[in-house]
Amino acid sequence: xxxxxxxxxxxxxxxxxxxxxxxxxxxxxxxxxxxxxxxxxxxxxxxxxxxxxxxxxxxxxxxxxxxxxxxxxxxxxxxxxxxxxxxxxxxxxxxxxxxxxxxxxxxxxxxxxxxxxxxxxxxxxxxxxxxxxxxxxxxxxxxxxxxxxxxxxxxxxxxxxxxxxxxxxxxxxxxxxxxxxxxxxxxxxxxxxxxxxxxxxxxxxxxxxxxxxxxxxxxxxxxxxxxxxxxxxxxxxxxxxxxxxxxxxxxxxxxxxxxxxxxxxxxxxxxxxxxxxxxxxxxx
Numbered sequence: 230x231x232x233x234x235x236x237x238x239x240x241x242x243x244x245x246x247x248x249x250x251x252x253x254x255x256x257x258x259x260x261x262x263x264x265x266x267x268x269x270x271x272x273x274x275x276x277x278x279x280x281x282x283x284x285x286x287x288x289x290x291x292x293x294x295x296x297x298x299x300x301x302x303x304x305x306x307x308x309x310x311x312x313x314x315x316x317x318x319x320x321x322x323x324x325x326x327x328x329x330x331x332x333x334x335x336x337x338x339x340x341x342x343x344x345x346x347x348x349x350x351x352x353x354x355x356x357x358x359x360x361x362x363x364x365x366x367x368x369x370x371x372x373x374x375x376x377x378x379x380x381x382x383x384x385x386x387x388x389x390x391x392x393x394x395x396x397x398x399x400x401x402x403x404x405x406x407x408x409x410x411x412x413x414x415x416x417x418x419x420x421x422x423x424x425x426x427x428x429x430x431x432x433x434x435x436x437x438x439x440x441x442x443x444x445x446x447x448x449x450x451x452x453x454x455x456x457x458x459x460x461x462x463x464x465x466x467x468x469x470x471x472x473x474x475x476x477x478x479x480x481x482x483x484x485x486x487x488x489x490x491x492x493x494x495x496x497x498x499x500x501x502x503x504x505x506x507x508x509x510x511x512x513x
Contacts, residue, residue: 230266230404230474231415231424235365235433236466238271246271248465258380259471260402268469270363273437274459283443283454290323305331310392313338314385315445318396326401332394334387341461343382344447347400351375352478356392358385363464364472365430373475376403381473382444382461398447419484426480429472436460 239246246253254275259267270276295301303321310333311317318330332351337358357370362383369375377383409420416423438460446453 230427230429230470230472232468232470233429233472234466234468235430236271236435236464238269238466238468242269248273253465258378259469265402266470268364268467268471270464270467273435273463273465278457278459279444279455280441280458281456283456285448285454286452288451290320308333310335314387315340315342326399328396328398330396330398332392332396334385334392334394337385337387340443340445341382341384342445342447344377344379344398346379346447346449347398348379348403349377350397350399350403351377352395352397354393354395356388356390356394358387358392360385360473361434361462362430362473363462364467365433367428367430367473367475369475370477372478374478375473375475377473378403378471383473421482421484422476422480426476428475430474433464433466434462435465436462 237246237248243255246255251273254272256270256272256276257263257267258270259265305321308319308331312334313336314332314334315338317334318332320328320330322329351374353369353371353373353375355371357373358368360367360369360375360377360383362377362381364381367375405416405420405422409417409422411417439458440460442457442460444455444457444461446455
């Protein structure tokens with residue numbers, strides 16, 4: 230993804246930042262240690278501080294042994310709406326690389342949630358709302374892919390009406406295919422989408438609140454509960470390449486012949502460059 234920033238931050242990274250006489254805590258969140266994409270966030274409180282360790286809930290993955298190997302039709306339409314945005318996920322299929330769940334929440338979860346072991350993608354088949362996270366507010370709507378990087382603490386606000394989602398979890402990294410990026414990381418002209426189609430958080434709200442806040446963290450084999458003595462959305466500013474974003478399926482541009490390709494260039498015998506139009510009105 231491209232660089233984005235919100236809120237306040239010091240002029241140089243890894244330097245002290247003070248606010249109202251308080252020294253802020255810098256958090257570097259990223260992939261592959263310090264060699265992959267990362268973002269730097271500035272918290273009012275140390276992000277690793279907890280007030281109490283709660284219960285651990287093992288992850289249940291019911292295994293079904295197929296008597297025969299044939300195509301199967303999973304009737305997700307028959308799954309009834311239930312639960313919230315955390316415990317309402319119904320696991321459909323899984324292996325070492327991915328978990329696929331259907332999710333039809335009837336209410337937003339009151340707890341804060343964080344996936345500590347992988348990236349998440351939620352496809353909003355029906356519904357909408359706002360993802361509130363340490364990176365700020367991110368609205369989503371029908372047919373959005375909502376990409377949430379690991380270690381992101383978040384909570385949903387749901388719009389009125391039914392919600393029908395598909396949830397994907399992977400211990401790998403969600404990124405655009407390498408064949409669609411140039412050597413600088415920018416999306417190529419031949420890619421079926423552009424950077425304009427990816428929407429980052431719009432606004433950052435900083436909560437300087439003390440109290441009792443419950444946080445559920447996905448760990449390798451289940452969910453671990455924690456209690457915090459401060460609101461987890463205490464970030465005053467951040468910048469980098471790791472953050473939640475949305476991509477709407479209607480912004481996908483199928484590659485169809487020459488119409489989607491960049492203008493071609495040919496040289497005449499006298500070496501003068503001529504361009505051929507690839508627009509739908511001037512294709513030749």
